[in-house]
Structures are given as C-alpha cells and as structure tokens.
C-alpha cells in the first residue's frame with residue numbers, strides 16, 4: 001500500500017483519488033476550493049458517458065441536450081437531432097459528485113491550498129511533506145505525489 005498525495009480535486013484528481021483508494025492505497029487529496037463553480041461549459045459527451053455511466057445514472061441535477069440549432073450570419077437555421085444527448089452539469093455539482101465518490105472509496109479529501117512540497121530524506125524511503133495555507137501535512141511513509149497539471153499554476 002502506498003501513501004499518496006494528490007494536489008487538485010478537479011475531475012482528474014478526484015477520479016485518480018477514487019481509483020487509487022479503491023486499489024487499496026492511502027490517498028490524501030488536497031484542493032483549495034473543493035467543489036466550486038469553475039468557469040466551464042460542464043458538457044459531457046456521449047463517449048464520456050459510455051466510459052463512466054455513473055455520470056448519467058445518478059440523482060444529481062443535470063440537463064440533457066438532445067438537439068443543436070445552428071444559425072448562420074444570413075439567418076439560415078439548421079437543427080441537428082443527436083442520437084445521444086450531451087449531459088450538462090454545473091461544475092460545482094460535477095466536482096462535488098466526483099469528490100464524494102473519492103471520499104466514499106476511502107480517499108481523504110482536505111480543503112487546503114498547497115503552497116509547497118518538500119521531500120524529506122528518510123530511511124528506508126524519502127517522505128513527502130506538504131505545506132498548506134492552514135498547516136503542514138507530513139506523510140507517515142509516503143513518497144508518492146501527484147500534482148494535477150492545472151493545479152499549482154501560480155502557486156507561490
């Protein structure tokens with residue numbers, strides 16, 4: 001079992017957290033906002049729904065878009081009926097859903113802005129220690145750290 005820290009609890013971090021926790025690892029996920037209304041269309045394609053049916057089969061509020069109307073600059077209209085709907089979520093709802101699944105799988109979800117990451121030399125393995133805006137989060141034995149690509153942008 002590895003002790004893992006994930007920085008960033010958007011869709012990438014939350015899904016990683018869920019799957020790593022399900023695989024039996026000790027996972028700590030940090031996000032400064034947790035579920036929040038990030039600027040985003042919130043649209044999920046049919047491919048995404050096929051891969052992750054729980055994104056449609058749940059009681060969370062969402063809208064299903066079945067047709068699209070295209071309007072040209074000359075005011076010509078064309079309506080396309082789609083065989084499979086696009087599913088639209090508020091990002092706060094979607095992030096909340098994914099973080100709840102991560103938590104239910106055993107992932108420890110913490111609200112903190114991670115300011116820096118230190119690797120502490122230890123025997124038999126190095127350990128990570130995260131400095132959050134609220135406190136220091138030392139690992140017990142872990143040296144595994146995942147920083148989501150869009151997390152940490154602009155971190156000082």
Ligand SMILES: Cc1cc2nc3c(=O)[nH]c(=O)nc-3n(C[C@H](O)[C@H](O)[C@H](O)COP(=O)(O)OP(=O)(O)OC[C@H]3O[C@@H](n4cnc5c(N)ncnc54)[C@H](O)[C@@H]3O)c2cc1C
Pocket residue numbers: 007008009010011012013030031032033034038039040041042043044112113114115148149150151152153155
């Ligand atoms: C205007 C716009 C519209 C979009 N529309 C769509 C769409 O309709 N459909 C679609 O599929 N995609 C859409 N996207 C893309 C989608 O938003 C991203 O692909 C998706 O959010 C990436 O998920 P992520 O988990 O990698 O990153 P993010 O969702 O950005 O999550 C990163 C998380 O890290 C946290 N974080 C950052 N730094 C730190 C730190 N130092 N400490 C702790 N936490 C930290 C943030 O709070 C955030 O929750 C859109 C994007 C934009 C900008």
